[in-house]
Amino acid sequence: MTQQNTPFPSTIETIGNTPLVELARLTRGINGRILAKMEYLNPGFSKKDRIARQIIEDAEAEGLLQPGQTIVELTSGNTGTGLAIVCGVKGYHFVAVMSRGNSMERARMMSALGAEVVLVNQLPESQPGQVSGGDLALVEQEAQRIVYERKAFRADQFRLAGNFRAHYLNTGPEILRQSGGAIDAFCDFAGTGGSFAGCAAAFKEFNPAIKCFIIEPAGAAVLSGEPLTYPNHRIQGGGYSMTDLPQLRPEHIDGYLQVTDDAAIQIARRLAKEEGVFAGYSSGANVAAALHLLETSCRGGSIAVLLCDSGLKYLSTDLWT
Numbered sequence: 001m002t003q004q005n006t007p008f009p010s011t012i013e014t015i016g017n018t019p020l021v022e023l024a025r026l027t028r029g030i031n032g033r034i035l036a037k038m039e040y041l042n043p044g045f046s047k048k049d050r051i052a053r054q055i056i057e058d059a060e061a062e063g064l065l066q067p068g069q070t071i072v073e074l075t076s077g078n079t080g081t082g083l084a085i086v087c088g089v090k091g092y093h094f095v096a097v098m099s100r101g102n103s104m105e106r107a108r109m110m111s112a113l114g115a116e117v118v119l120v121n122q123l124p125e126s127q128p129g130q131v132s133g134g135d136l137a138l139v140e141q142e143a144q145r146i147v148y149e150r151k152a153f154r155a156d157q158f159r160l161a162g163n164f165r166a167h168y169l170n171t172g173p174e175i176l177r178q179s180g181g182a183i184d185a186f187c188d189f190a191g192t193g194g195s196f197a198g199c200a201a202a203f204k205e206f207n208p209a210i211k212c213f214i215i216e217p218a219g220a221a222v223l224s225g226e227p228l229t230y231p232n233h234r235i236q237g238g239g240y241s242m243t244d245l246p247q248l249r250p251e252h253i254d255g256y257l258q259v260t261d262d263a264a265i266q267i268a269r270r271l272a273k274e275e276g277v278f279a280g281y282s283s284g285a286n287v288a289a290a291l292h293l294l295e296t297s298c299r300g301g302s303i304a305v306l307l308c309d310s311g312l313k314y315l316s317t318d319l320w321t
C-alpha cells in the first residue's frame with residue numbers, strides 16, 4: 001500500500017502505510033466521524049503482517065534469531081500468514097500452530113505461502129468457528145512442544161515487544177499523520193492487545209486527551225473484570241478470556257466496551273454493502289463500538305478504528321450468507 005516511485009525490493013517493504021478512510025455512509029445522520037484504517041490491504045490481508053515483520057527484524061537485530069533457524073508461532077491465522085510471508089521472503093522455515101476452530105482459508109493460505117501448518121483439535125465442548133481460551137491453551141502447549149523439539153525461535157506475539165512496537169512506531173503515527181492529528185478516540189478489539197497498546201501509546205504521547213477504549217466480546221469481557229459467561233463467542237482473532245495481556249499498559253486504557261456477535265456480524269455486513277469494505281468479524285466489532293461511542297460519550301467526535309483483516313478469510317463461515 002505504501003506510495004512508491006521505484007520498485008520495492010520485496011513484498012516485506014509493502015507492509016503498512018494502508019489508507020485511512022472516513023466511513024461517511026455508515027455514520028449518515030450521526031453526529032461525528034469514524035476514520036478506518038484499511039489494514040486488510042496488507043499483503044497477507046491483515047494488520048498482523050506488521051507485527052510479523054517487526055518481531056522478525058527485531059530478533060535479527062538483537063541476534064536472537066540465527067540464519068536457517070526454524071520459527072514457530074501460535075496463530076489464529078493472521079499472524080501466521082504475516083510470518084509465512086516474511087519468513088518465505090527471508091528464507092526461514094516457519095511452523096504455524098493453529099486451532100482447528102479457526103476458518104480453514106487461513107490454514108490453506110499459510111501452506112500456500114510455504115508454512116508448515118500444525119492444526120490442534122479443539123476441546124470436546126468447543127464449536128468450530130468459536131475458539132475459546134481453553135482451545136488456545138492447547139495450541140500453546142503444542143507450540144511450546146515444537147519449539148523445544150526443533151530448537152526453534154518462538155515469534156511470541158503475546159510477549160515480544162515487536163508486537164507493540166509495530167503499532168507504536170507505524171500504525172499509530174500513520175493514523176495521526178493521515179488524520180492531521182484530528183482524532184478524539186480510538187477503540188480496538190483485543191486479542192494480544194498489541195494493536196491497542198501500540199496505537200494508544202502513540203496517540204497518548206501526541207495528545208493525552210485522546211480516549212482509548214478496549215473492546216471485548218459480550219459475555220467474555222474479562223479484562224474489564226466481568227464474569228466469563230460466553231467463552232465461545234464468534235469474533236475471531238481475540239476475546240480469549242485471558243486476564244493477563246503483557247502488551248497492555250493500564251495507564252493508556254480509558255475504558256472498556258462490549259460488542260455482541262450479532263452486532264459485529266451486522267456491522268461487518270453493512271461495511272461490505274454500504275462502504276465497499278470487505279472485512280472480518282473483528283472489524284465489524286471495532287466499527288460497532290465506534291458507532292456506540294458516537295451515540296454516547298463521544299458525540300460529535302472523530303473515532304479511529306482498524307479494519308483488521310479481509311472478509312475473504314471468512315468465506316467458509318456464516319459471516320457472508
Ligand SMILES: Cc1ncc(COP(=O)(O)O)c(C=O)c1O
Nearest residue numbers: 078191192193194195237282308
Ligand atoms: C482478525 C483479528 N482481529 C483482531 C485481532 C486482535 O489484535 P491484537 O492481537 O493486536 O489485539 C487479531 C489478532 O490476531 C486478529 O487476527
